[in-house]
Amino acid sequence: xxxxxxxxxxxxxxxxxxxxxxxxxxxxxxxxxxxxxxxxxxxxxxxxxxxxxxxxxxxxxxxxxxxxxxxxxxxxxxxxxxxxxxxxxxxxxxxxxxxxxxxxxxxxxxxxxxxxxxxxxxxxxxxxxxxxxxxxxxxxxxxxxxxxxxxxxxxxxxxxxxxxxxxxxxxxxxxxxxxxxxxxxxxxxxxxxxxxxxxxxxxxxxxxxxxxxxx
Amino acid sequence: xxxxxxxxxxxxxxxxxxxxxxxxxxxxxxxxxxxxxxxxxxxxxxxxxxxxxxxxxxxxxxxxxxxxxxxxxxxxxxxxxxxxxxxxxxxxxxxxxxxxxxxxxxxxxxxxxxxxxxxxxxxxxxxxxxxxxxxxxxxxxxxxxxxxxxxxxxxxxxxxxxxxxxxxxxxxxxxxxxxxxxxxxxxxxxxxxxxxxxxxxxxxxxxxxxxxxxx
DNA sequence: AACTAATACTGAACCTGTTCATAATTGATC
DNA sequence: GATCAATTATGAACAGGTTCAGTATTAGTT
Numbered sequence: 001x002x003x004x005x006x007x008x009x010x011x012x013x014x015x016x017x018x019x020x021x022x023x024x025x026x027x028x029x030x031x032x033x034x035x036x037x038x039x040x041x042x043x044x045x046x047x048x049x050x051x052x053x054x055x056x057x058x059x060x061x062x063x064x065x066x067x068x069x070x071x072x073x074x075x076x077x078x079x080x081x082x083x084x085x086x087x088x089x090x091x092x093x094x095x096x097x098x099x100x101x102x103x104x105x106x107x108x109x110x111x112x113x114x115x116x117x118x119x120x121x122x123x124x125x126x127x128x129x130x131x132x133x134x135x136x137x138x139x140x141x142x143x144x145x146x147x148x149x150x151x152x153x154x155x156x157x158x159x160x161x162x163x164x165x166x167x168x169x170x171x172x173x174x175x176x177x178x179x180x181x182x183x184x185x186x187x188x189x190x191x192x193x194x195x196x197x198x199x200x201x202x203x204x205x206x207x208x209x210x211x212x213x214x215x
Numbered sequence: 216x217x218x219x220x221x222x223x224x225x226x227x228x229x230x231x232x233x234x235x236x237x238x239x240x241x242x243x244x245x246x247x248x249x250x251x252x253x254x255x256x257x258x259x260x261x262x263x264x265x266x267x268x269x270x271x272x273x274x275x276x277x278x279x280x281x282x283x284x285x286x287x288x289x290x291x292x293x294x295x296x297x298x299x300x301x302x303x304x305x306x307x308x309x310x311x312x313x314x315x316x317x318x319x320x321x322x323x324x325x326x327x328x329x330x331x332x333x334x335x336x337x338x339x340x341x342x343x344x345x346x347x348x349x350x351x352x353x354x355x356x357x358x359x360x361x362x363x364x365x366x367x368x369x370x371x372x373x374x375x376x377x378x379x380x381x382x383x384x385x386x387x388x389x390x391x392x393x394x395x396x397x398x399x400x401x402x403x404x405x406x407x408x409x410x411x412x413x414x415x416x417x418x419x420x421x422x423x424x425x426x427x428x429x430x
Numbered sequence: 431a432a433c434t435a436a437t438a439c440t441g442a443a444c445c446t447g448t449t450c451a452t453a454a455t456t457g458a459t460c
Numbered sequence: 461g462a463t464c465a466a467t468t469a470t471g472a473a474c475a476g477g478t479t480c481a482g483t484a485t486t487a488g489t490t
Contacts, residue, residue: 044446176388200381200384204385207419
């Protein structure tokens, strides 16, 4: 019950569903191509619709607004990115180095199209995400980082009296900060951002206090 | 030479200059009132122009785009905010507490109109600022924080082998992160953001490493 | 005061994201 | 297959930010 009526090809039955799914795919492809070719502002909603073979109004049955198209394009890519990054993490790596596997993967991706990435980052950090799509992605990413932290805690290389989530937040804060200095305010180059981020992660781990030093 | 021609009231001579200055003031007041009353999107450029007593095209001789109006409104306020905060800092305060004087002042301000502040923060962090206005303000703010850090370093309560600017960046990163979690992604309340920020600053100071602990 | 170059102002027109009344398509029922 | 309700698609119309060709104002010069 509550399955496909009777004898459909399993995946998803009706013509309705199939049409919608294919339309979404066409929209995603059209958006990706035009964003990459012309940037976010340069690609007009009308042109994306034309290329996707739909009416202008139809687009907004699939996304709330133009900016949401960014996520449609970005989502799969992002998941792929941190899956790859996770596989690159090795056991003997220190926490900052392991985390940099993840962060560098995204920085690398952003560097391929900084103008577009600026808008993506802006939306990522300033939008309320619906839990079932981007929200889930964020949690998944946070989960990957949490794994690294927990491992480090289990090995007693990290204070055990600090919540995992607190550590993850702190490290993520440095990441977002330097990405914004690079893509947003354009105060540093990509190399400087990456270097500063690595340094910030190391410093976060070591601490700033003069009390506990050198003992 | 290259001063006002001969016998002007010192400040700034010509009628042109005066008109322009007054127009800018009218624009700023109109923008502030309408932004506060109707929010950023709710206040149309045309209405701001009408209230400022200028033609619609004239607005864009004074600001590059509508979003720049936010800075026109925010700039004086921000300078006032951290001047006040600076006066509230006391000598015996720990670094995290002293820094929270500054950050809390801004958080307090943001809380008075979170919707508008969301857009302000977004622009603050994602825009290239012209050096003579917002860029200068940022530097000034960073300078205030740097003073606190230097003082702490002089008192040998802080590691001396880390650049002041590195410490400031790290702390500022936590600030922007939690502001964004609160205003942008709306993942935490104002209270949670403030509490998490304080905790992050303390943790940054203490460090995460298990090596140097309890000695 | 008259003339002129330079500067500042204007609002109609333009462009683009988004909405919505209307039309077309789908799937269920007989 | 015919009927019909529900869903989905459409593009003209709308709204708001921004531009620019034309107009007005200012300041310097005679």
